[in-house]
Amino acid sequence: MRDEFQLIRELLRHRPRPGNEVEVDVGDDAAVICPRSGMSLVVTCDTMMETVHFLPCTMAASDIGWKGMAANISDIAAMGGNPIGAVISLAAPEEWSDGQLAEVYRGLGEAAQRFGVSILGGDTVRSPKHLVLTITLLGEVEKGKALLRSSARPGDIVFVTGDLGSSAAGLHLLQREDAEEWQGCFSSLVQAHQRPIPRVDAGRLLLASGLVPACDDISDGLAQEASEIAEASGVRLVLEGERIPLAPDMRAYAWECGIDPLNWALSGGEDFQLLGTGSRDTWEALRERATACGIDLIPVGWVEAGTPGVDYVENGKRKPLTQKGYNHFAANG
Numbered sequence: 421m422r423d424e425f426q427l428i429r430e431l432l433r434h435r436p437r438p439g440n441e442v443e444v445d446v447g448d449d450a451a452v453i454c455p456r457s458g459m460s461l462v463v464t465c466d467t468m469m470e471t472v473h474f475l476p477c478t479m480a481a482s483d484i485g486w487k488g489m490a491a492n493i494s495d496i497a498a499m500g501g502n503p504i505g506a507v508i509s510l511a512a513p514e515e516w517s518d519g520q521l522a523e524v525y526r527g528l529g530e531a532a533q534r535f536g537v538s539i540l541g542g543d544t545v546r547s548p549k550h551l552v553l554t555i556t557l558l559g560e561v562e563k564g565k566a567l568l569r570s571s572a573r574p575g576d577i578v579f580v581t582g583d584l585g586s587s588a589a590g591l592h593l594l595q596r597e598d599a600e601e602w603q604g605c606f607s608s609l610v611q612a613h614q615r616p617i618p619r620v621d622a623g624r625l626l627l628a629s630g631l632v633p634a635c636d637d638i639s640d641g642l643a644q645e646a647s648e649i650a651e652a653s654g655v656r657l658v659l660e661g662e663r664i665p666l667a668p669d670m671r672a673y674a675w676e677c678g679i680d681p682l683n684w685a686l687s688g689g690e691d692f693q694l695l696g697t698g699s700r701d702t703w704e705a706l707r708e709r710a711t712a713c714g715i716d717l718i719p720v721g722w723v724e725a726g727t728p729g730v731d732y733v734e735n736g737k738r739k740p741l742t743q744k745g746y747n748h749f750a751a752n753g
């Protein structure tokens with residue numbers, strides 16, 4: 421029989437050392453943190469749910485922890501912030517052994533360590549069926565400077581920070597009956613799905629440049645995130661299909677499967693790159709500054725005045741984008 425308090429001690433045993441902002445650490449009724457002066461708190465929350473976000477064939481226990489943390493860090497990155505500390509809710513079924521749960525926390529701790537996140541506390545309950553991992557992440561951002569979805573302006577360039585669709589391709593591969601035969605050749609896709617890297621580096625650079633009006637992270641696919649910026653800013657985004665960056669491995673795997681790789685980029689989700697807009701006048705300066713820091717900003721379209729929404733240009737023809745992103749309550753969810 422599992423002991424709740426023994427399990428909590430086990431899960432927290434190897435957590436990263438708390439950062440300087442932590443006034444009261446895990447172990448009391450609540451944690452106390454103090455952001456640096458001149459900084460505002462940024463708060464976000466995301467859940468990883470067995471069957472919805474992962475299956476035994478798609479993710480090892482440690483990957484679940486990494487990805488749960490990475491998905492939250494990505495939302496802080498999209499605001500231009502720095503992550504500070506996490507509060508973690510774990511609902512665990514009896515079928516998951518203490519060892520497996522410790523593995524979830526090992527992966528979670530690896531991501532926390534890499535991105536400077538303190539584990540501030542959490543809650544542990546029994547789940548009658550599936551594993552559910554919910555993380556609330558706190559971060560800090562310079563007061564009044566957070567990057568918003570609502571600041572895109574007509575004339576802006578639309579850009580992304582890296583390849584799209586690889587995570588969806590990795591998920592497709594991992595769910596094949598003959599997945600093992602494919603994993604060796606396309607390990608980068610599996611890696612993109614299981615161990616995404618949130619773009620805190622890019623978010624911080626975009627904020628520091630002062631040249632980026634709007635930003636969003638790509639959790640639900642480019643189509644959905646572009647429409648979020650369009651709606652929030654009251655503008656029309658125009659995406660150019662040919663410019664959307666696709667990893668060579670992703671193209672090759674899609675070709676093997678007879679699938680259009682752009683569908684994975686537009687609708688697949690979980691890439692956790694950033695989507696942003698920047699003024700045309702300062703675009704070259706911004707791009708050079710990013711390149712100097714090893715960050716690619718890839719132009720994928722532009723912003724126009726018009727009915728809020730997204731248009732798509734393919735083979736020189738422009739039309740409203742029909743692809744939808746990931747939606748938990750739709751057919752693709």
Ligand SMILES: Nc1ncnc2c1ncn2[C@@H]1O[C@H](COP(=O)(O)OP(=O)(O)O)[C@@H](O)[C@H]1O
Pocket residue numbers: 465466495639640
């Ligand atoms: N159940 C909820 N209660 C309150 N706010 C929510 C809930 N679900 C989502 N939100 C808020 O709605 C907005 C959109 O959520 P979501 O699409 O999940 O964002 P993201 O893709 O960045 O994680 C966010 O501001 C989020 O905090």
Ligand SMILES: Cc1ncc(C[n+]2csc(CCOP(=O)(O)OP(=O)(O)O)c2C)c(N)n1
Pocket residue numbers: 466467471472473474475478491591639640688689690746748
């Ligand atoms: C087994 C399995 N099926 C489907 C998916 C694909 N999937 C699940 S949730 C999701 C979108 C991102 O998750 P969400 O909870 O919407 O995160 P948020 O947008 O709130 O950051 C995707 C693409 C998956 N990762 N695993």
Ligand SMILES: [Mg+2]
Pocket residue numbers: 465466
């Ligand atoms: Mg969310």
Ligand SMILES: [Mg+2]
Pocket residue numbers: 494495498636637638639
């Ligand atoms: Mg987001």
Ligand SMILES: [Mg+2]
Pocket residue numbers: 639640746
């Ligand atoms: Mg979503």
